[in-house]
Amino acid sequence: MKVIAANIEDVMREAAARWTLIAYFLLSTLFIIIFASAINLDIVDGALAGAKLFGKEVDMRDSISIEKLVLGFETGFSVFLYFICTFLAIFATAHLVPRMQEKGTVDLYLARPVSRVRLLLSRYVAGLILAGSNVIYLMGSIWLIVAWKTGVMNPRFLLAGSIIFLVIAVLLAFAFLVGVVTSSTAVSIMTTYGIFFFGLMLATHERIAAAVSEEWQAWLIEGMYWVFPKSAELGQAVVAFVGGEQLPAQVLEALSPAPFISTAAFGAVCLILASWLFTKKEF
Amino acid sequence: MTTPLIEVSGLRKQYKSSFRKPLITALDGIDFQVGEGELFGLLGPNGAGKTTTVKILLGLTHATAGHATVCGLPVRNPESRRRVGYLPEGHKIPNYLTARQALSIFGRMSGMDSATIAKRIPLLLDRVRMGQWADVRIKKFSKGMTQRLGLACAMIHAPQVLLLDEPTDGVDPVGRREIRDLLREEAQGGTTVLLNSHLLSEIELTCDRVAVLRNGKVAAFGSVEELTRQTASYKMVATVMDESLIATFRETGAGVERSNGHMVLAVKDVEHLNALVDRLRARGGMLSELTPVRSTLEDVFVDLIRADQVAGSSVGAHE
Numbered sequence: 001m002k003v004i005a006a007n008i009e010d011v012m013r014e015a016a017a018r019w020t021l022i023a024y025f026l027l028s029t030l031f032i033i034i035f036a037s038a039i040n041l042d043i044v045d046g047a048l049a050g051a052k053l054f055g056k057e058v059d060m061r062d063s064i065s066i067e068k069l070v071l072g073f074e075t076g077f078s079v080f081l082y083f084i085c086t087f088l089a090i091f092a093t094a095h096l097v098p099r100m101q102e103k104g105t106v107d108l109y110l111a112r113p114v115s116r117v118r119l120l121l122s123r124y125v126a127g128l129i130l131a132g133s134n135v136i137y138l139m140g141s142i143w144l145i146v147a148w149k150t151g152v153m154n155p156r157f158l159l160a161g162s163i164i165f166l167v168i169a170v171l172l173a174f175a176f177l178v179g180v181v182t183s184s185t186a187v188s189i190m191t192t193y194g195i196f197f198f199g200l201m202l203a204t205h206e207r208i209a210a211a212v213s214e215e216w217q218a219w220l221i222e223g224m225y226w227v228f229p230k231s232a233e234l235g236q237a238v239v240a241f242v243g244g245e246q247l248p249a250q251v252l253e254a255l256s257p258a259p260f261i262s263t264a265a266f267g268a269v270c271l272i273l274a275s276w277l278f279t280k281k282e283f
Numbered sequence: 284m285t286t287p288l289i290e291v292s293g294l295r296k297q298y299k300s301s302f303r304k305p306l307i308t309a310l311d312g313i314d315f316q317v318g319e320g321e322l323f324g325l326l327g328p329n330g331a332g333k334t335t336t337v338k339i340l341l342g343l344t345h346a347t348a349g350h351a352t353v354c355g356l357p358v359r360n361p362e363s364r365r366r367v368g369y370l371p372e373g374h375k376i377p378n379y380l381t382a383r384q385a386l387s388i389f390g391r392m393s394g395m396d397s398a399t400i401a402k403r404i405p406l407l408l409d410r411v412r413m414g415q416w417a418d419v420r421i422k423k424f425s426k427g428m429t430q431r432l433g434l435a436c437a438m439i440h441a442p443q444v445l446l447l448d449e450p451t452d453g454v455d456p457v458g459r460r461e462i463r464d465l466l467r468e469e470a471q472g473g474t475t476v477l478l479n480s481h482l483l484s485e486i487e488l489t490c491d492r493v494a495v496l497r498n499g500k501v502a503a504f505g506s507v508e509e510l511t512r513q514t515a516s517y518k519m520v521a522t523v524m525d526e527s528l529i530a531t532f533r534e535t536g537a538g539v540e541r542s543n544g545h546m547v548l549a550v551k552d553v554e555h556l557n558a559l560v561d562r563l564r565a566r567g568g569m570l571s572e573l574t575p576v577r578s579t580l581e582d583v584f585v586d587l588i589r590a591d592q593v594a595g596s597s598v599g600a601h602e
Contacts, residue, residue, distance in 0.1 A: 006391035009384075010377065017379030017420075104375035108436065111341050112392040113365035282298070282344040 003114050004122045011096060011126035024092045024134055031084060032141040035077070041066075041149055068246070070152040075243040077142065078160050082167070082238045085138055086196065089131035089168040090175060094188040096123050097179030097274075106283050117275045124176060124271065131168045135161045160242045163234060166260070170229050170267030171196060177274040180281065198224075199231030229266050230259035285318035288444050288475040289340065293349035296335050296499075309335040311499035312349065317477055317492075319443075322470045324486035324507075325479045326580070327496035328588055333479045334372070336496070337446050340477075341369055354443055365394060368437035372448035372479075374429075378422035382413060382432050385421060386439050393440035400439070407435045410465060412458070426453030434462065438469070445469065445476045451485055463489050487511070487580040495587055502587050510583045516576040517556060520545045523568035531562050547576060 015021035042050035050057070051069060100106060100123060109119060139161040147153045175192040182188070202208075205225035209218040236254035296310040310332045317323040325333045338344040339351055342358050356363035376385050383404055390400035408414045411431040421429060430453050437445060445466075451459040466476050466489060480486055486493060487507055495503040495510075503510060516538075521528075524546055532539045537559055538549030550556045560570060 002391040002394060002396070006388045010380075010388050013384065014377060014379055102375060104371060104373045105377070107338075107341070107343060107369065107371040108374060108376060108389065109392070110343050111364055111367065111369035111371075112389065113361050113363075113394055114392055115361045283338070 003118060004125055007119075007122035008126040008129055011123065011130060014099075015092065015130055020092050021130070024088055024130075025137060027088060028084075028134055028138045028141075031138065032145065035142055036145045036149075039073075039145070039149055041069075066150055067152055070146055070150050071154060071243060071246060074146065074154055074157045075239055078157065078238045078242045079235060081139060081142070082164055082235050085131075085135050085161075085164045086167055086171065087193070088134060090171055090189060090192050090196075092134070093127035093131055093172055094175040094179065094192060095185040096127050097176050098183045098185045098188060101179070101183045101283075103283075110283065116279045120176065120180075120275055120278045121271075124172065127172050127176075128165075128169055131172065132165055135165055135168070139164075154242070156244055157242050160238045163238050163241060166264065167229065167231065167234050170263050170270070173267040173270040173274065174229075177270045177277070180274045180278045195228060196231050199229045200235075202228060203230070203232030226262055227266065229263040233259035234263060285320060287316040288319050288354050289315075289317040289323075289477060290352045291315050291336065291340075291349070292351070294336065294339060294346050294351055295348040296332070296339065296344070297347045308499050310339075310346075313494075313496065313499070313501050315494050315501060315504065317475050319475055320470050320473045321492065322466060322476045322478065322490045324490035324493035325477060325496065326483065326486060326493055326584060327502075331496040332499040333496055334448065337369075337448060337477070337479055340446060341367065365440070366443040368440065368442035368445045370430075370433045370437040370445075370447045370450055372452065374433050376421055376429065376433060376436060379420065381418050381420055382408060382424075382435070383417045385432065386435060389436045390439045395440055403439065403441075407438060410438075411435045412461060427455055427458050430454050431458070431462075434465070443474060445474055446479070447476065448479045449481065450478065451480070451482060459485065483579070483581040483584055493580070495584060497587060503583065507580060511577045511580055515550060515552075517548045517550065518545050518572065518574045518576050519548055519559075519563075519570070520572035521563055521568045521570050523563065523566055528563065528566055528568065531566070532559050535559065535562075545572070 012021070015024070038055075040052040097120070100109060110116065112119075114122075139158060143154075143158050146157075171192050174195055175188045178188045178191050179185070202221070202225045205221050209221040212218050212221065233254055237259065240254045292314050294310050294313045295308070297306045297308050299306055309330075313332070313336065315323075325336065327333050335344065339346050340353055340358055341364065342361070345359070351358045353363040354366045356366075380388065386404045386407065387397070387400050390403070391397070395403075404417065405414065408417050411434055413428065413431050413435065416424070416428065416432075421432065424432065430450065434447070434450060437447065447466075450466075451462050454462060463485070466478070470476055478486060478490055490507060492506045493504070493510065494501050524541065524544075529539050529541065529546070532546075532548065535555065535558060536551070537555065538547075540547045548556070548559060550559065556573075560573070563570060
């Protein structure tokens with residue numbers, strides 16, 4: 001526990017000193033402010049009389065209920081938050097391993113009576129705490145603003161943060177693996193973003209596999225689909241989770257366990273591999 | 284020797300710099316032991332295997348063959364590092380921390396509780412003359428100050444063994460003496476100190492025993508006293524040291540060199556030396572200092588390296 005606490009303190013102090021923490025939360029605050037000022041709702045006697053989003057009048061001819069409007073808005077905004085939270089988290093934490101592995105620094109950490117696996121996992125936990133606190137800050141603030149402006153509280157929007165957190169945890173595990181192998185922050189960030197986008201493209205794996213000429217290519221596409229994180233499916237799962245039963249059945253299908261399990265397994269394998277390589281690595 | 288706290292036996296390390304290149308032998312079966320409370324120096328030219336030895340002792344790199352223990356525990360066991368403090372060469376203590384924060388973080392990583400750390404930090408910072416810099420960010424420190432803090436970080440958990448790589452690097456002469464005194468105090472308290480330095484005079488002034496590594500092997504081993512053997516030269520300081528006196532000395536077959544207000548006399552034996560003293564007195568000179576000249580550790584080191592180069596070139600000539 002002392003080791004984890006020491007690593008968390010180290011990571012947080014570094015983030016604060018290098019402006020990462022400030023920039024991370026400043027950007028998040030900027031999104032929150034823009035969001036807060038973008039919603040203008042006119043509520044009369046508990047009913048929605050008119051609404052403006054980013055200065056545009058919302059068509060109220062179908063006498064939409066305020067609950068439905070909030071749900072629709074939160075559902076749409078959750079996709080945006082999925083990308084923002086994930087991108088900011090990787091940018092703020094991908095340096096944790098490469099910087100620790102720098103010559104003259106790594107010796108100071110490894111010369112302590114801590115196993116290498118424990119040291120690496122402590123930094124992983126520290127990174128997750130940093131990223132997780134930002135997810136809570138962003139989603140919590142937006143949830144509070146919506147609740148304050150409309151009086152509608154949708155706890156599913158808050159809980160959707162856990163799916164985003166899972167994706168961050170998996171991508172951070174991959175960033176750690178790349179960090180252990182290459183000791184490069186830039187490569188860690190590039191490859192992690194790359195795998196995230198690759199996951200989005202592989203959502204159309206069936207169509208790609210049908211279009212290739214060789215059978216082995218189709219197998220390769222299918223194989224990659226099941227190995228890599230399901231960024232697209234988990235993004236859809238965030239939307240489905242926030243929207244709930246109000247959404248069409250085909251959207252709700254995204255909440256099936258397979259993408260969650262295979263993505264979590266990818267993260268676990270990355271973390272195990274990173275730990276094993278870190279143990280074997282010579283400094 | 285007292286109970287050995289560092290034991291190295293048949294230690295061998297080979298690695299490949301890249302896939303297609305041949306194996307490089309960094310250590311070729313070295314053996315040594317360092318006892319409790321001993322100040323031990325590890326010397327050698329660049330690439331001799333000094334840092335590799337220290338890194339194996341810390342588990343930073345793994346030996347190809349042989350074994351090494353620290354405080355009786357194999358070096359692969361992380362517990363062995365609970366008793367070891369390490370100051371790496373060119374260390375980079377995170378510069379966003381203050382001295383107090385760095386000591387606190389590394390103390391906790393060494394398994395210490397916060398209350399003990401809080402008590403130990405001011406004492407330790409005072410010992411390395413950094414007491415007034417406790418709450419200043421490390422990025423504001425000079426190289427010498429960072430080095431002192433590095434020493435404090437190595438000592439935070441009161442280790443039984445200190446492995447120090449160039450501990451006086453960047454430290455001014457007064458600071459160097461303070462660090463030497465500190466290391467002696469630690470050794471008197473029972474801490475074993477292994478010093479890895481290029482500053483041979485530092486090693487000579489600090490260490491009880493040394494091992495000189497060359498091409499991954501122990502080329503010389505022993506106490507500083509044994510290695511810096513006495514020669515047949517004497518340093519003489521006298522009231523008269525003019526050219527005619529030197530000429531008189533040379534008539535006897537003595538070698539005479541003048542430097543910095545003294546003469547270095549190379550004589551055959553004690554009778555020869557006394558004959559020179561008689562000649563000095565006969566010319567009305569007064570003797571104020573006469574001391575035997577010992578070879579320095581640097582002389583021993585340079586001789587060993589030169590011998591190696593000569594052997595290397597003769598092998599090359601045969602080939």
